[in-house]
Amino acid sequence: MSVLSDISSFIERKIIRSDKARWDLRFKNGWSYLENIEELPRFSIIAGYVRFLKTNPDVLEMGCAEGVQAARTGKDAYGSWLGTDVSPTATDSANQRFGDEKTTFAPADMNDFETDKKFDLIIINEAIYYLTPIKEKMLNKYIPMLKPDGMMIISMNTGRNTDHETRWGILSEIFDLIDSTYTETSKGGWNIKVLKPKAV
Numbered sequence: 001m002s003v004l005s006d007i008s009s010f011i012e013r014k015i016i017r018s019d020k021a022r023w024d025l026r027f028k029n030g031w032s033y034l035e036n037i038e039e040l041p042r043f044s045i046i047a048g049y050v051r052f053l054k055t056n057p058d059v060l061e062m063g064c065a066e067g068v069q070a071a072r073t074g075k076d077a078y079g080s081w082l083g084t085d086v087s088p089t090a091t092d093s094a095n096q097r098f099g100d101e102k103t104t105f106a107p108a109d110m111n112d113f114e115t116d117k118k119f120d121l122i123i124i125n126e127a128i129y130y131l132t133p134i135k136e137k138m139l140n141k142y143i144p145m146l147k148p149d150g151m152m153i154i155s156m157n158t159g160r161n162t163d164h165e166t167r168w169g170i171l172s173e174i175f176d177l178i179d180s181t182y183t184e185t186s187k188g189g190w191n192i193k194v195l196k197p198k199a200v
């Protein structure tokens with residue numbers, strides 16, 4: 001290993017570790033604004049897409065926090081739901097509140113999450129900012145987790161610090177757009193897109 005890659009690996013490990021600790025602390029401190037009315041539309045739009053797109057889908061959600069998306073979607077709308085988040089405090093809380101035989105939440109960093117299971121839908125609501133590098137992780141990790149007609153549902157806030165235009169641009173290189181919705185509340189605007197991997 002070169003000195004440069006040693007340094008870069010050290011920085012990456014440090015950043016990931018501090019990121020996890022920072023998010024976990026937020027949830028320990030009762031970070032619950034995600035359940036406020038101003039956040040409701042984006043959850044509702046994604047819930048509608050889940051219900052419209054698939055019957056009893058197997059769903060993977062990354063960056064699920066305390067399970068609000070699964071709850072807003074409703075247990076009758078999916079066959080199985082696996083929510084993952086870097087914060088174990090968040091996934092513990094999600095399991096306690098909404099877990100059952102078909103709804104489970106597990107701590108995992110989306111950058112190194114692995115499973116043999118395949119999904120009809122992968123949801124990343126307000127959390128794709130932490131997947132890096134997006135294109136490689138999508139191509140090598142998450143697109144292979146999709147079933148043949150599987151789709152991704154991704155939301156991003158339109159605030160300046162989300163770099164959303166760059167991220168949507170990268171995603172458009174590897175996904176076809178099935179549908180897109182914009183919602184705006186007093187707390188900001190969100191684009192929500194349904195994406196399907198481009199045929200190779």
Ligand SMILES: C[S@@+](CC[C@H](N)C(=O)[O-])C[C@H]1O[C@@H](n2cnc3c(N)ncnc32)[C@H](O)[C@@H]1O
Pocket residue numbers: 019023024034062063064065066068084085086087090108109110111124125126127130131
């Ligand atoms: C802005 S919150 C969004 C939460 C929820 N999806 C929503 O829409 O309200 C971002 C979430 O991503 C999680 N997160 C941050 N970095 C992550 C990572 N590397 N892997 C998995 N989850 C991560 C945080 O713990 C947090 O729950």
